[in-house]
Amino acid sequence: MKHTQSEHPQEQVMFKKNLFTQKRVLLSIAICLALILIAIALLTFGKANTKIPVSKKFDLSDTDKTVITGKVLADPTLQQGFAFDNTNNHIYMVQITNAGQKLGTETRTYGSAERSIKGDLTVTKLSADGTILGKMYLIGFGHGVSIGVEPVDTTAYLWTEVDAVADKSEPNNGFGTKIARFPFVDNQVLVNTDPSITKYTPVAGADRTTLNIDMANGLLIMRYRLNGTLFHYSAFNLAEVKDGTYKPLATVDQPKGLGVFQGFASYGSYLYLLDGTAYNLNTNPTGNTYITTVDLNTGLQVDRAMMNTEKSMLFREPEGMAIQIVGTTARLCFGFGSYRTSMDTRKHANIFYKDALIKGN
Template identity: 80%
Template sequence: MKYTQSEKSLEQMVLKKNSITPKKIFITIVLALAFIALVIALLQIGKDNSQIPISKKFDLSDNDEVLITGKALTDPTLQQAYAIDNTNNHIYVVQITNAGQKLGGETRTYNSAERSIKGDLTVTKLSTDGTILGKMYLTGFGHGVSIGVEPVGTTAYLWTEVDAVADRHEPNNGFGTKLARFPFVDNQVLVNTDPSITKYAPVAGADRTTVNLDMANGLLTMRYRLNETLFHFSVFNLSDVKAGNFKPLATVDQPAGLGVFQGFTSYGSYLYLLDGTASNANTNPNGNTYITTVNLNTGLQVDRAMINAGNSLLFREPEGMAIQSTGSSVRLTFGFGAYRSSTDTRKHANIYYKDALISGK
């Protein structure tokens, strides 16, 4: 077949138009890179919550100070967590309920293992110098990893985990599946089905639920697990949760590489995590207790430091964190359970703090 001159010209124009040239390759690459950058930016926007106003953060290199040390609680068991009522100047400490007690309508006593699986907790109300002011018992609540306190006038509403179930990975412990709010009532035995308890499930399908309140900023932080895998932290306006609005301001993953998790607290735009295991002043005075700081708006770990506070204690196990406000000062507090003496393994409560704040990012 022969082509006319005009037909050849037309064919050449079509071939030229459809040919792949270096210029077209360059433009394609540029457009592809721009698209990838846009996708990454959009994903980052979703991860960068940036709904919590940027606050100062605690300087983990600051010296440690003593709040209380060597204080007995209602039961001789290890402190699990605590919360500080900064309005009425009280401390509320939770423990696994001691063995051998018959509480409320119970028909028999329970041993330590049974109390732990059931999720039975003892709450001790202390003054800020560690004097016992009252007690309360919670049955069927959880392990007491973290709690919060919301003062309403002179009444303290405690926030805890509730409706404990035994974890198949830790079958000897019961952990909460919801959050609970209820007033502290001295000498009360509160069963987890009592109508005075308001229950919340801010994250569908969550288990291992624990809670902390940042009353200075009106925030509630919940730690929880999904699908029996990773732990997460979601921050809500406290007023929203109480109104049944469960839209979080921020959600971050628990950082990898932590030791045994022992508690958490938040202040402003930063989350503080406590991890470590028991140590002994005679054999391992430095221990392995760490505090880790996480930016709630980005999910990034921004600090991590070993904590040497209380390294002269016998059986020094990190347990619990809370924020204390005293006048114009704000304190990052963290606790340790310890033996009463070298011959008395009943436990004492100990709380230390750091109060130096530095600029956040």
């Protein structure tokens, strides 16, 4: 016999209850899956990441001390990034290659603007006291904002940006699109297509790439831009990057409100950013050079302080940061380019540091 709904009201009520319960269960499962996917995405991007052991951080109020001052580099142009070979006690500093030189297989000389757009860099190898020990030229690499050094016995492997392209927002400068590792070879002119260069692309689609090596903690930090907008920093295990494995331990955004970006360094779970423009005793007596501290595990800005170092310089432009290890002491180093004299605007290199560490967050 055929039944209508009204003939079995209790069954109909039970049917509706079961259907409602099933929908609630399915909805709960969907919500849980969505939360899991969000958590995975956050961990992958590094926002909720605590994979870097919490370390001490540098006290930005610490007194400034001197590494080197008034040193001549291989070229008279302004210093850019620098890094330390803490094993062999050397300093490596990069600068835009000077005009008027014909290098390697080049068929003509190039002007300053051409060198900058092409991303041609000069590397100067210095002793601990700033004496020139050698030089190397890098053709088509980038702007040299930050570099790294990985010592392997007595050989220094340099880590830099590579494959420079001119940027739409800064068409007069070439910036890297990948990162590179290669040995320092005195007097070599190294073109960016040379097979001795190992190239890496830790973040697909990134440009404006540059990096820092934290040898004390085995980390590589890459600064990069995505979609032509925001800058980010991703921390990787150095050994994994060398093996071609790109799993970020943390990724943070560059804080808003910085001045002109001039370099960065990392030590443990903290990132240090340098910003500012040229200081002039007569026209800009207070200066605008700052160091900002960022927690790599949370992305939060935890400190920011003005650097009044060596205000007596007639010209003092902030350029470059790096970590130096002397014995068991870590130094947060930051650089300034300066004029040689009031009448000679060729540049001198200068590096200062802070070494007081305080408890991290």
